[in-house]
Amino acid sequence: MRCGRGGGPGGRGSVQAAALGQLAIDLLLVAFDSSGQFALTYGGGFLVEFTATCFRQDTGFFTGTLETSQGDVEGLVFFNANRRHGYDYLTRIEVKCFESRAFYPRGGGNAKSAGRHFRPRGSPSVLFCQQILTSGLRGVIVLGIETSCDETGLALYDSERGLLADALHSQVALHADYGGVVPELASRDHVQKALPLLRQVLDEAGIAATDIGGVAWTAGPGLVGALLVGAALGRSLAYAWDIPGVGVHHMEGHLLAPMLEPESPTFPFVALLVSGGHTQLIEVAGVGHYRLLGESVDDAAGEAFDKTAKLLGLGYPGGPAVAKLAERGHPGRFVFPRPMVNRPGLDFSFSGLKTYTMNTLREEETRCTSEAEREQLAADIALAFETAVVETLAIKCRRALDETGQTRLVVAGGVSANRRLRARLEEEVARLGATVHYPRPEFCTDNGAMIAYAGCQRLLAGAREPLAFNARPRWALDSLTPPGDVASGE
Ligand code: KG4
Ligand code: ZN
Numbered sequence: 194m195r196c197g198r199g200g201g202p203g204g205r206g207s208v209q210a211a212a213l214g215q216l217a218i219d220l221l222l223v224a225f226d227s228s229g230q231f232a233l234t235y236g237g238g239f240l241v242e243f244t245a246t247c248f249r250q251d252t253g254f255f256t257g258t259l260e261t262s263q264g265d266v267e268g269l270v271f272f273n274a275n276r277r278h279g280y281d282y283l284t285r286i287e288v289k290c291f292e293s294r295a296f297y298p299r300g301g302g303n304a305k306s307a308g309r310h311f312r313p314r315g316s317p318s319v320l321f322c323q324q325i326l327t328s329g330l331r332g333v334i335v336l337g338i339e340t341s342c343d344e345t346g347l348a349l350y351d352s353e354r355g356l357l358a359d360a361l362h363s364q365v366a367l368h369a370d371y372g373g374v375v376p377e378l379a380s381r382d383h384v385q386k387a388l389p390l391l392r393q394v395l396d397e398a399g400i401a402a403t404d405i406g407g408v409a410w411t412a413g414p415g416l417v418g419a420l421l422v423g424a425a426l427g428r429s430l431a432y433a434w435d436i437p438g439v440g441v442h443h444m445e446g447h448l449l450a451p452m453l454e455p456e457s458p459t460f461p462f463v464a465l466l467v468s469g470g471h472t473q474l475i476e477v478a479g480v481g482h483y484r485l486l487g488e489s490v491d492d493a494a495g496e497a498f499d500k501t502a503k504l505l506g507l508g509y510p511g512g513p514a515v516a517k518l519a520e521r522g523h524p525g526r527f528v529f530p531r532p533m534v535n536r537p538g539l540d541f542s543f544s545g546l547k548t549y550t551m552n553t554l555r556e557e558e559t560r561c562t563s564e565a566e567r568e569q570l571a572a573d574i575a576l577a578f579e580t581a582v583v584e585t586l587a588i589k590c591r592r593a594l595d596e597t598g599q600t601r602l603v604v605a606g607g608v609s610a611n612r613r614l615r616a617r618l619e620e621e622v623a624r625l626g627a628t629v630h631y632p633r634p635e636f637c638t639d640n641g642a643m644i645a646y647a648g649c650q651r652l653l654a655g656a657r658e659p660l661a662f663n664a665r666p667r668w669a670l671d672s673l674t675p676p677g678d679v680a681s682g683e
Contacts, residue, residue: 333406337645340383340423341415343374346641347390358397359642362386380418409648412440413665420664428662437657444670446643447605450632458630463599468606469495474593481675487539497543522576529581600627610637651676
């Protein structure tokens with residue numbers, strides 16, 4: 194649905210206000226009519242609670258708070274009690290009415306008829322709403338914008354229908370000559386690509402911009418200039434379209450990306466986040482409930498792949514190139530150390546492995562007498578390196594599952610596209626009677642879909658951001674708070 198905030202009389206706001214006043218009535222009717230839902234409204238001394246049998250013990254929860262309200266309608270609070278929630282509380286959906294007059298029932302005391310006869314008195318309420326999660330209603334469509342590094346990703350996610358469209362522009366060719374991402378070039382390219390990609394996703398989804406009900410952008414961590422492009426665009430679009438906007442943590446996007454798959458994992462689970470900038474094991478109880486179990490004390494796994502690729506004379510990004518070369522490697526010629534596996538705990542370290550790789554290459558290179566031998570050496574080293582990283586990650590994942598007692602493992606971030614890692618983790622979880630979940634390969638690396646999804650979860654739960662926005666190049670994932678708890682977090 195379209196959510197909006199009204200402006201003064203005569204402007205676009207008043208047109209929107211009229212539409213939203215009607216919308217408020219429709220929403221009430223739907224809420225009252227659908228089974229398994231709970232709806233409550235109050236104002237003008239009128240307080241109604243509508244409950245369905247499955248709502249059970251929480252029915253009286255808000256009554257005390259809301260009874261104190263006198264006069265005009267101040268808000269409509271809708272709950273959806275029958276959705277698949279990962280967190281231990283109900284998703285709260287708030288519809289706040291500003292400048293409201295009142296909704297008075299024309300019907301009697303009967304709940305259903307009261308709902309049917311609700312009519313606004315005076316000018317219609319102007320709503321600022323996040324989303325109504327009521328079955329039978331069209332869900333909110335969230336635009337996701339990812340620009341944290343070298344990929345411009347835009348996507349449209351519908352809370353009811355799932356992913357509608359996804360478009361990506363990779364800057365690999367732009368940075369290839371430099372052997373890594375050049376921040377200034379990255380930012381400029383995001384500026385050029387973002388709007389054409391927006392048009393592309395709108396076309397692909399077959400919707401108009403006015404159908405979008407929320408905007409989510411990557412607020413960090415990442416390259417500050419690149420982040421600012423997405424944040425400025427996202428914030429501006431949300432402002433111009435008069436809809437809520439939210440800045441999303443890039444790693445939360447990665448972490449929730451497997452939720453876009455048909456066989457999505459349920460909470461709780463252990464997540465292994467392996468990207469170019471992060472290697473982390475997180476215990477995830479729900480959206481925003483993150484406990485850091487361990488992380489890399491130096492290089493991230495993806496970074497180690499990228500540096501090894503450079504060492505071996507391969508292009509950027511290094512991960513896929515090393516993995517491809519490793520396919521031609523002879524297993525067993527070299528066995529590289531598995532860093533930190535003999536120490537307790539769940540931290541990682543990959544910089545020593547990089548040095549070991551470099552020393553092995555230097556030493557062995559001198560013995561090569563032909564180009565073919567040199568090529569084989571590079572392939573054998575690539576394989577030994579990849580195996581060492583994969584084994585280390587697998588050992589730590591097993592340990593994390595053991596220590597937490599969790600039976601689901603989620604693997605996300607660029608390195609989760611690695612085939613050897615996937616095969617090894619599948620073997621490991623099968624032994625443990627656990628399951629492993631990944632995003633589809635194109636959503637392992639950076640993309641707009643994961644930001645649209647994560648942003649949608651937060652917007653549905655009431656997250657909203659002021660007009661001032663910020664890019665956060667450094668931002669700890671475990672500092673996030675659950676959605677609905679926005680006042681205390683982020
Ligand atoms: O998540 P991502 O796209 O960007 C960051 O948030 O960092 O991850 C990029 C990283 C790069 O370091 C890249 O080399 C690595 O993921 N990567 C891979 C593979 N595909 C991408 N590493 C190993 N094997 C792959 N197949
Ligand atoms: Zn990423």
